[in-house]
Amino acid sequence: MAASTSNADSSTAPPRANLVLLALLAVAAVANLNLAVASVALPEIGEAFVASQTSIDLIAVGYPLGLAASVLYLGAIGDRHGRKMMLVLGMSLVIPTSVLAAWAPNANVLFGARLFSGVAAGMAFPTTLALITALWSGSARIKSIALWSAVGVAVTAMGPLIGGTILEFYWWGSIFLIAVPFAVLALFLSLRFVPSHISESTDPIDNIGGLLSVVTIGALILAINFIVVPNRESLGLGLAAIALAGGIGFVIRERRAKFPLFDLHVAGRRIFWVAASAGVIVFGSLLGAAFIGQQFLQNVLGYSTLQAGASILPASVFVLLVVRKSAALVEARGSRFTLLIGYFAILCGFLTMLLLWSEGSPYWHIGLAYAFVGVGVGFSGTPASRSLTASVSILRVGMASSTADLERDLGASIMQSTMGALLTAGYAAAITVSIAGAPNADQITEITESQLRMSFAGAANVAKEYPQYADEITTAAKEAFIQGSNWAYAVGTLLVLVGMALVFFCFPKREAEEKLLADYHDADTAIET
Helix, strand or coil: CCECCCCCCCCECCCCHHHHHHHHHHHHHHHHHHHHCCHHHHHHHHHHHCCCHHHHHHHHHHHHHHHHHHHHHHHHHHHHHCHHHHHHHHHHHHHHHHHHHHCCCCHHHHHHHHHHHHHHHHHHHHHHHHHHHHHCCHHHHHHHHHHHHHHHHHHHHHHHHHHHHHHCCCCHHHHHHCHHHHHHHHHHHHHHHCCCCCCCCCCCCCHHHHHHHHHHHHHHHHHHHHCCCCCCHHHHHHHHHHHHHHHHHHHHHHHHCCCCCCCHHHHCCHHHHHHHHHHHHHHHHHHHHHHHHHHHHHHCCCCCHHHHHHCCHHHHHHHHHHHHHHHHHHHHHCHHHHHHHHHHHHHHHHHHHHHHCCCCCCHHHHHHHHHHHHHHHHHHHHHHHHHHHHCCCHHHHHHHHHHHHHHHHHHHHHHHHHHHHHHHHHHHHHHHHHHHCCCCHHHCCHHHHHHHHHCHHHHHHHHHHCHHHHHHHHHHHHHHHHHHHHHHHHHHHHHHHHHHHHHHHHCCCHHHHHHHHHHHHHHHHHHHC
16 A cells, blocks of 8 residues: 555555545445435325335335345455455445335335345445555544545435435435435446455355344344334244344354354454444434434424425534544544543434424424534544444454444434334324324224324325314324324433443543553454464
């Protein structure tokens, strides 16, 4: 690698560094764009398919589920068989899966298309951070990771705005085509500028561990979505049992495997596991806030798709405003201090949603919450990702980068699934009470009651069928949705508090962090030599 000019340190960068970084950021942008772009279309999708709230939740979570379940395994394949190859293959497959999603004939096909689109992104996304870590060093690496983190978060936050604008002119499926031209560009840049075979492993791939990771994560996320659904509790519990068994099997396998997919000794390092756990909540918070918020704005406040998408702009703006400060703060005060600042801001965002968002909320209530979340994710993203890559050797950078990707995707899956499950349960509970208290409750058929309970879209459909009761039905559905969303914000607040406590009590302060990183480096160097 060619050395870059730096007076302060021995930072290095690859030849044509700007073009290489542009290619990697383009791939990351495609992966992150699809994480949130569907959220603004969920009300229209629900209405088009008359879908249950659970189906809507699964459509939203399908893409991050595909990414989260596959990212460790596919990242290991990239480490062994070629990261550039995985970049190219992943971007190539994003195109047909996006097209299938755009013209999906029903909710099940749309969920499947989103799932496989996530798997395609899982081929490419892990290699972006791995290559940044392998090709750059010193302060140049920290700045590149900060930019990678900022672009990822900003693109994710911009997804609803882009999607909302498109939906003003085209049908709901058009939002899934947004990623196609970007994927074509990322494919070209990757083929043209990304170097091949950089710091790749010669170890055999742990296929058993890879399959166990896929089963464990997939079953866990699906269990969260189904466990609170009436008549689906047994399915949810069965999936939870599969996730538990898969997780235990994964740990046993990784402890015994000669060449583990996920080195539990490295993962047990204090900086590594705390950063990974904290990152799950940090990155999931943005997706969870957008997921519930976009539905709230359209269903309850009556925003258009463009207005709803634009409402999240404060998150994007503040991410970009604070990310440079975040990188500087990590170097000056350490990762723990920077993470705690970010967590406090995210906490303020969720408390704003819980306490101020209601049927009569003015926009400043909405913008304030998203601004807090943007500040929080902007401050927390860089230290969460940097701590993972800094605490492993260059030979394990693929594992670190896969974990950094996993924390985003698993965070999105867990936060969206958990908040979506609480939204579903809260909505169903509230609408059931409204139905029981209706003056004509004895005249409501079982089919109509089922439609009212399944989602806001179902209630809207019933309101169209019975225009004489439309106002009462819509009012009850809005009140039920607010109750469900408040349940979701409450659990989001609780998870943020748990993450904040974890960082405060378990993550080392700056001096201890630097000593631990030096110890990790010495231990890895001794093993490698």
